Amino acid sequence: MFIHINSGIGFRDFITQMVRSKRARTYLEVGVRDGATLTMIDCDAIGVDPYFQFTVNPAGKKRALYLFQETSDEFFRDRDVKAIMAKPIDVVFLDGLHQFEYLLRDFINSERVCHSTGLIMLDDCLPVNAEMTEREHRPEKRLNADLAQWWTGDVWKLVPILKKWRPDLRITLVDTNPTGNVCITNLDPSSTVLKDNFYKIVDEYRNIHMNDEVLQKFYEENEVISTSTVLNGFDASYVVGP
Known part of the structure; x- marks a missing residue:
């Protein structure tokens, strides 16, 4: 069985440090669950989850926190994110349902409400073995x-999908423990390419399945950067604009 180990720092510590390095003013998290990641963020934030199971105080040191107990599809359909925060979103962390079409939709909707120099981070896209996919x-x-x-x-399919359909994006795979992080910058909130082709993309990737051979090829074709490299000045941490 082919195994890929992500040996970087834990994903929550990485996300926290990236938010700080971006000097983010606004943060959006989809898939809050117990609040363990959200509580570590200090800037104004929005948290979305269909069923909160908080084990910590998610507010932390934030001045403002907005929580929406609903699916991400409902949230993006019914809420005006820019009106809630009075400005675009600087950093997004997407950790919702682990099926690619849902994450693709979350990315499409998140980019639309982001600052163009913002950062979107995808969780769980670097599997350790094929079985967990x-x-x-x-x-x-x-x-x-x-x-x-x-x-x-x-x-994991978001990596080849975005590389194929949105070559304008800057996509950085990072070895956060345990199952990786994909940092996406050079955002274009006006782009409709993914939305316009959503069903075509889903049909194209629906019947692609991961096995040892596919997993090994995935890592041969996609360079994974260490967390230390990214946190020590790699341009995925480019500071947001005005």
Whole structure:
């Protein structure tokens, strides 16, 4: 079984440091769950999740926090994000449902409300093994019992999708522990390419499945940058504009 280890710092510490390095004023998180990541963010923030299960105080040191207990589709359909924050979003962290079409929709909707010099980060796109990329989490069927509780789903597909359909984006794969982070900059909030071709893209990638050979090829074709390189000045941390 092919195994890829992401040996960088934990994803929450990485996200926190990226938000600070961007000098972000506004932050959006989809897939808040227990609030463990959101609580570490200090700037004004929006949190979206269909079922909050807070184990910490998500407000932390924030001056303002807006929570929406609904799906991301409902949120982007019914809410005016720029009106809530009175400005575009500087940093987004997407950690919602682990099926690629949902993450693709979240990316489309997030880019639309972002600052052009902002940053969107995708979670779980660098799977450790092929088994965890199943569309439904079935730990009892896993061969690798040690990693049976890990589930990334097939959101790894966002990497080839964005590289093919949005070559204008700057896409940086980062080795955050445990299942990676994809940093996306050079955003274009006016772009409709992904929205206009959404169903074509979904049809194209729906029946592509990960196995050891596909996983190994994925890492051969996509360079993964260390967290230390990114945090020490790599231009994925370019400071947001006015």
